Structures are given as C-alpha cells and as structure tokens.
Amino acid sequence: MAVETAVLGGVDRPRVKVSEAFEIYCNEVAAVEIVGKSEEQKKSWKKVKKYAVEVFTKVVGEDLAMEDITRDHAKKMHDHFKGMIAPKDAKAAKKSASLGKRRMGDMSILYKRYFAHIGVEGRPNPFEGLTFNQKFKKSRLPFPIEWVRDVILKPGALAGLNDDARHIVLVCIETGARPIELRYLRKDRIKLHDKVPHILVEPSFDPDEPHEVKTVSSVRRIPLVGVALEAMKLHPDGFERYRENGNTLSATVNSFLKENKLQPTGKETLYGFRHTFEDRLKEGRIDDELRKILMGHSIDREKYGSGGSLKLYQEELMKIVYPFDPAIV
Template structure:
C-alpha cells in the first residue's frame, strides 16, 4: 500500500521505492515518463532521506544532459559539478585521477558501474569533461557579474571606471602578447607582459604604479575565473602571482600632482570664484574641496541625507551608501569621515543645500574644469625649473601644505584627509576618532576668511584643543 505520494515514496512489498513523474521541462532529455527506483530500505525515515537525495541527483543529471545537448562547455561543467556534489564527489581532471591514488579512481568507477553509460555522471566522475575557459576580453566583460558584491556600492561613474580598468588591461595584453584564454596563458606570456611594462616604466614612460595596476588587473581576472569554476586552491596556477614592476630608484617615478599656490587658491579660486565662468556647481565643488582638502568626487557624490547644514557644527558626512539612486563607494575605509564646513565652504554648501545633482554619479568635473582653466590661462604660472603642470585636484596637496605650516602632526593630517592612520603609524589604530569639535578646531587652523567669518589665530586654536582634551580627562602637562 503506497505511503504519502506527495513525498514520492512508495512501499512495494517490504521495500520502499522512489516514484515520480518526469517534469515536463525535462521531457526533451529524459525518455521515461515516470521514474521508479528502489531506495533499498525497509525504514520509512531512511527511505524519505534517500528519496530527497535521489531526486536532487536526478534533477542535476537532467540539467547536465540538457547542458551537454546545448554544447555549452560552461553549462555542462556547472551541471556536472553539481551532479558530482550530489554523489559526494568533487571534479578532478582525468590526468590527475590517472596519476593520483588508485583507490580514488576505483571508487569512482565503482560508483558509476550501474549508471546509464550515456549519463553525464560518467564523464564527470572520470574527469573527462572540458574545463570552462574564456578569453581575457570575455573575462573583462564577466567581471561585473563575478564581483557583483564587491561593486555593489559603486555608482554609475565608479562602476564604469572599474569595468574600464579590466577592459583596458585585456586590450593591452592582447596587443602585446596575442589572443589567449585564461587557462592557456603561459608563464612565458606573463614574463613577457611584465617585461613590456618594465620597459615602459623607464624614465619618460608610464609610472610604476600604472604599470603594476595593469599587471594586477590581469592577475585578478585569472583568479576570478578560478573562483568561478570552483577550482581548488591546490590546483591553481596563476602565472602572474608575484609579478610586478619595481620602483626606479634613480628616477622621479611617480608624477605627483603639484600643490596649487596658496595665494591662487585663496585669491582666485575662492575669493574671485573664477570657475563661475564655467558653471556655478563646479565652482562651489572646487571651493569646498580646496577648503577641506577633499577629493572632488567626495563632494559631488554626497547625497542630500549626508549634508547637515542645521547642525551646531555644520558638516558633510562621507560614508559608503550601498543602495538607492545615491549609492556611492569611497576610496578606502579611512575615507569614511566628516568634513566640517566653515567660511567659504559653508557658504558654497548653503548655495547647494541638496548637493550637486548635476555632477552626482557622473564624470564631468575634473576634465571640464582643467580644460576651462588651461584654455583661459587661469592656472598660475609654474615655478621656475618645474616642468609639470597644475590640475584642480592639486588643491588637496595645497591643503596638506597648509596643515604642515600650521604645525598639525602627521596623524591629525591623516584624520582630516581620510588617509589610513595605520599606514601613517606603521601599526594598527586603536582608540576613537576625532569628534566634531576637535575636527572643527583643526580645520579652522587652515581655513580661509569668507562669508563674514574669519578663523582665529592658530595659537588660540591649539589652546582650545588642549582645553577640550583636558575636559575629556586627558593629561597634557
């Protein structure tokens, strides 16, 4: 008498069987209309457990058959790996099974002894299925899918730039080495590609930082493919591991951005508001960034909810936003911080109380601003003997120069600029971050006059810092 047929378990004599109709979706790969299979037990509880496992294996086998019929290497591999998992096995290439422990190979042969020879379980168990592979160009296209969690907080601009890094690296590799798939890139290919970037990084070429990024992007795509096909760590061989371009000790390797002169920042950018000739929002973004030493993207990407103009200490909060139309990612964990708004920066933010929707999530600030300043001769002249050039992001370096001149220590400078304190100290960071009152005092030391407000003398501000710290119970003397 059959038991609960909803569980697909049926008692025949003294033995339980699985009995189930083949779903219509698999009718094209399974000729039988109904599956009847002995569960080899007289115990109902055991039968129900085995029934669940057998049904899972059947569904995996049908998917594998369909994938094989579609001749899709990737789909075939995924379905076969899932099928092996249901059998309690993992995939191993045939050459490894042949040269590996004999007992492993014999156990696999025994497991498939009573299986339909046409079942995908047979080549899967014996390692005779082809590993999925793809070109670097295809891998670059796939990276946003594989790293979806990593780039969840990126807005449209940040995502586009991130994707562009891998696409460019794939193009460069193909141009120098030729078309390759991930699993066919040889150690010689990797060595030749490293040599290409070493040559370019010689004086007058690209920076070592740029060269190492291009090598790293290829290495990351190879690792991502290994993760994607679930290759065990012990069988991975990323030929780019450990490769890179060392810094040239005899060359000024990294093209550092020149700090813009203080007089130009104060008189031209802030007081004269020369960028209003281009656009109001761009001018205000530049003023706030210059006053607070921020990256411009930190300003123009800030959502309205992180602007606090009515607070006793007006400020902007820089944080990662994971969801919604205003999602944003910061450069690093240390970039999560608060920017106190004072003088010209406060006035500029009050002109834009909801933020900068014309720039938020877009890439239309630095390029147009630098072009406008350069074409109109608005950048200051370079110092004698300097062969570089100014860019608007140099105001961040100007801010650090002001902090040094004000006697602000390295750790406090890192706090204000969003640098890693652990890297500055050379050890992990313990203790709480500066709170708003202390941050406001430090920023006031390097603030500009404006909007009817003037910063207090630096000596007075240091006294106020000491007073606040002593109020918190710190012993300073």
C-alpha cells in the first residue's frame, strides 16, 4: 500500500491506489454480499468488476490514488467507452451501450463505497451521472422450435458431445433451466422418484459448496418430462464434470454446434435453448403467470398461494413436450 498520506476529514490516512481500493472492496466492503457465491461465481464476479479498474487505469495512464481522481479522469473513461459504442469509423466494430454503462457504474460504486468504508461521507463522486442509455438490448437468439425438433433431436446430431454436455443440452431443452442452474444441481435437488419427477433450483448454503441463484424468483420447481427425464435418470447426483466449469461447458457445446452446423444462423448458443423453451410455452398457450414461474421470472403482483401444484406444471408441459428417439440419450 502507498506510504504517502492524505488528509481526509482532518485525519491522516494512507494514499490508497485504485487497484488497492479494489482489493479492499472485494475482501472487506463486499465480503458479506459474495459469501454465498461458489468459488466459480466469486472469480467471475471479481473478474467482471476488475475490468472497470483495468480500463480506468489504462485510460488515465496510471494507477491513481483514490483521492486524486477528478471529474476529468472520469470523463476520459466515459469518452473511451463512447468511442467504442459510437466509433467515428462507421466500419469499426461497435460495443453495446450496456457495456459502458456497467463499467462506469462499477467505478462509481467502487469510489462511493470505498470512501464510505473508510468513514468519509458526502465526498463528491467524479463518476456520478456519467453513463449511457441503451435503446435496444441485445437478446440471445432462440433456436426455432421446429429446428430443435427436426435437427437437434435427430438421432446422431449430438452424438459427438460427451455424455454430460449432451445431457445438459437435453435437459435445457425440456426445462428451460439456465445452464448454471443445471450445473449446480446436487442429489438432494434431483427428485427422480417423486410422484412428479422434478428438479429444484435453489441456492446452496452449504459452507463447503455454496452457490447463488440469479434472483429470488429463480428459486423454483421444474417437472422433468420427455427427454429431460431420461437424461436426468443418468445423472442422479448431478453433472459433476461441469459443476465449477461453466466456461468449459459453454465452449464445448457452442463449438460443437458450430462445427456441426447445428445453428440455423450461426449465432445461436447453448443459452438459446432456454429462449426456445419460452417460445414453446407461448405457442402452447401456457398461462402467462405459469410461464414466469417455470422460467424463474418475477411476477409483478403480490404473491398469493403456492403458485400451483407440480402435477399442474407437469400436465401443462406435456402439451408441448418434444417426441424423441431414446437412442439420442
């Protein structure tokens, strides 16, 4: 840590650089907030947050002391992202406005919470108000419903994938679960022998294997029907191979889809099966609220009752279930 001192509120304090403040933020300020994350989730969280610090340091040309950051420094970072979002060269690749918005927001939060942490309240935040508005948000492409039925589920189409990756794809198709939700399944959340076979998506508070779910509404029960049930029968303890290797899973599946021409536009990814699942719910005229429950989306009203039985969920999903050849499992 820098040995020079700065006078803040009449008290001499060490001059802490941005990179050092970031480590304090991760290890002290946000420690309680990330305690429930898995090791993979913690690494991912820190990697994303650190990107803003790295960009800021590169743009201003040095690892400044937190007290030395000015509005001009913050504007330099804002201008950097402006050039990426709306480059002067019309042919240059463009980044999304949400990227700049998130990174500027990360620096603003770091600045605000670091000084609050050391007891300095009310300090003007040089990043305040420097953001970007995004008119259109990019969405992952769904696979066409018929494409999944006629191409992806065709015998032999996924045969080149290892068992865990292939079975995760099959379960994604018939549950709409996020890949990370399937990767973190444990034996106690895979209910193959219940009257209605299903999986439970919920956080883990086990200190040895903690993990979070995306939102409160993500906690849910999803019946296992069709090919998803058959695939899960082969993994009663979950998908250990990819439990802490989400990037490897995505790379494996997405490369396979590309190499085997299983993407109708060349841009669809593993996550696209979740979007296809929602399309199928809509096409099947499944009740809007039940769609949100099954997808793990929030319901914009006060919650009453249990949300319905698993038997109801199962009956509704059977209306849209894909036929399949058992050989594909």
